[in-house]
Amino acid sequence: MSERSDGQPGLSAAGAAAGAGAGVGAGVGPRRRRRTALYSALALGLVMTAFVGVLATRKSAMDRQARSPLLGLVAPPIVGTGIVDGAPFNLSSLLGKYVLVNFFASWCIPCQQEQPQLVKFATEPGGLTAVVGVLFSDTPGPAKAFMLANGGTWPVLDDPDGQLALSYGVRGPPESYLLNPDGIVLAKFIGGVDADRLEQLVTEASSGGSSS
Numbered sequence: 001m002s003e004r005s006d007g008q009p010g011l012s013a014a015g016a017a018a019g020a021g022a023g024v025g026a027g028v029g030p031r032r033r034r035r036t037a038l039y040s041a042l043a044l045g046l047v048m049t050a051f052v053g054v055l056a057t058r059k060s061a062m063d064r065q066a067r068s069p070l071l072g073l074v075a076p077p078i079v080g081t082g083i084v085d086g087a088p089f090n091l092s093s094l095l096g097k098y099v100l101v102n103f104f105a106s107w108c109i110p111c112q113q114e115q116p117q118l119v120k121f122a123t124e125p126g127g128l129t130a131v132v133g134v135l136f137s138d139t140p141g142p143a144k145a146f147m148l149a150n151g152g153t154w155p156v157l158d159d160p161d162g163q164l165a166l167s168y169g170v171r172g173p174p175e176s177y178l179l180n181p182d183g184i185v186l187a188k189f190i191g192g193v194d195a196d197r198l199e200q201l202v203t204e205a206s207s208g209g210s211s212s
Contacts, residue, residue: 067188068169068177068185068188069169070168070169070177070185070188071185071186071187071188072184072185073184073185074182074183074184074185075091075101075168075177075179075183075184075185076164076167076168077090077091077092078090078091078101078132078134078157078164079091080157080158081157082155082156082157083135083140083143083144083156083157083158084144084147084148084153084155084156085155087155089132089155089157091132091183092183094130094132095181095182095183096181097127097128097129097130097181098128098129098130098178098179098180098181098186098202098205099129099130099131099132099178099179099183100118100121100122100129100130100131100132100176100177100178100179100193100198101132101134101168101176101177101179102118102131102132102133102134102174102175102176102193103133103134103135103136103164103165103168103170103173103174103175103176104133104134104135104136104138104173104174105135105136105137105138105143105173106138106142106143106145106146107138107142108136108173108174110173110174110191110192111173111174111192112146112150113192114174114192114193115150115151115152116151117192117193117194117195117198118131118152118154118193118195119151119152120195121193121195121198121199122152122153122154124195124199124202128181128202129198129199129202130154131152131154132154132155132156132157133147133152133154133155133156133157134156134157134159134164134165135156135157135158135159136159136165136170136172136173136175137173139158140158143156143158144156174191174192174193175188175189175190175191176188176189176193177189178198178201178202180205186201186205187201
């Protein structure tokens with residue numbers, strides 16, 4: 001402690017420096033926290049953008065069958081109203097046919113690429129095959145426009161709360177499940193499907209062959 005010229009006690013040089021340092025530190029702390037929060041928000045935004053990009057450009061895996069706990073079991077029910085024609089739909093109405101349950105999104109590039117394959121499978125001669133579409137992280141408006149522009153007259157249902165995707169174990173579009181005429185899950189596909197491969201599986205299943 002030093003003494004001022006008027007006789008009043010004053011701050012020493014060390015005390016003044018400490019006070020100045022405390023003032024600077026008090027100002028730096030909030031600014032540093034704001035910068036940290038900003039960087040964290042930017043990093044999170046980049047991660048989410050990359051994740052959406054991966055889904056949107058998910059490479060087609062035409063022949064990539066995947067394991068699923070649903071294999072060999074009756075497929076979970078799908079009941080609702082078609083987003084294109086407004087008609088009521090129940091998956092059980094397609095018993096007697098080989099059905100491909102296709103989870104897709106209009107913004108998904110591999111989904112757009114596989115659409116002709118779905119059309120081909122749905123229109124195989126004999127009328128023994130069918131397709132059912134279920135929206136994944138999409139809305140009815142864009143999905144309806146996509147269907148009308150790219151062909152496909154099969155039922156397409158909305159899944160706003162994701163419960164259908166959850167019941168089938170879907171992680172991202174496109175994913176598909178091939179069901180036999182009894183509604184049993186024969187195969188799961190991750191990525192775009194190929195109509196010829198699907199028809200091969202149908203032929204094998206019809207003749208009692210293996211679907212592997």
